Amino acid sequence: xxxxRLTMNKLCIDFGSGYNPKKGYKTCDVVTNPMLDYWYxxxxxxxxxxxxxVDVFYLRNVIHHVPDLHKTLSVIKKYLKxxxxxxxxxxxxxxxxxxxxxxxxxxxxxxxxxxxxxxxAYRDYMNVLIALGFKLLYYKQVKEKEITSYERN
Numbered sequence: 001x002x003x004x005r006l007t008m009n010k011l012c013i014d015f016g017s018g019y020n021p022k023k024g025y026k027t028c029d030v031v032t033n034p035m036l037d038y039w040y041x042x043x044x045x046x047x048x049x050x051x052x053x054v055d056v057f058y059l060r061n062v063i064h065h066v067p068d069l070h071k072t073l074s075v076i077k078k079y080l081k082x083x084x085x086x087x088x089x090x091x092x093x094x095x096x097x098x099x100x101x102x103x104x105x106x107x108x109x110x111x112x113x114x115x116x117x118x119x120x121a122y123r124d125y126m127n128v129l130i131a132l133g134f135k136l137l138y139y140k141q142v143k144e145k146e147i148t149s150y151e152r153n
Contacts, residue, residue, distance in 0.1 A: 016062030095144035
């Protein structure tokens with residue numbers, strides 16, 4: 001299928017994948033789960049990964065859990081190849097506050113996990129990416145989500 005062709009001979013990483021990674025993608029998260037392929041130390045390093053080696057980073061429902069957008073997206077840029085792609089699927093601005101409520105119920109009460117960062121305010125990650133030199137390739141809203149794709153220059 002399409003996913004197999006996309007990932008064959010390419011390094012594609014589901015960043016922030018935690019417990020539900022995208023099929024055919026390597027995994028990376030800030031948690032030190034031994035089942036993951038790579039570990040982001042929350043600072044400047046993705047342990048086990050070479051700089052400029054990744055073809056695609058995929059972040060689904062992750063960006064609103066990133067405490068420091070500029071720092072984390074700078075690290076992702078460092079590990080992306082030139083012309084590498086960054087795909088982000090996250091809640092749009094209009095649905096952000098209802099998403100915060102659902103996140104609080106899920107992470108604070110159901111899973112009782114206070115380590116997961118929950119941003120109280122919508123942060124414009126697109127402007128951060130543009131400031132870092134990424135080029136917007138694709139934007140689409142689907143229900144409460146926005147799907148964006150960027151290229152590293």
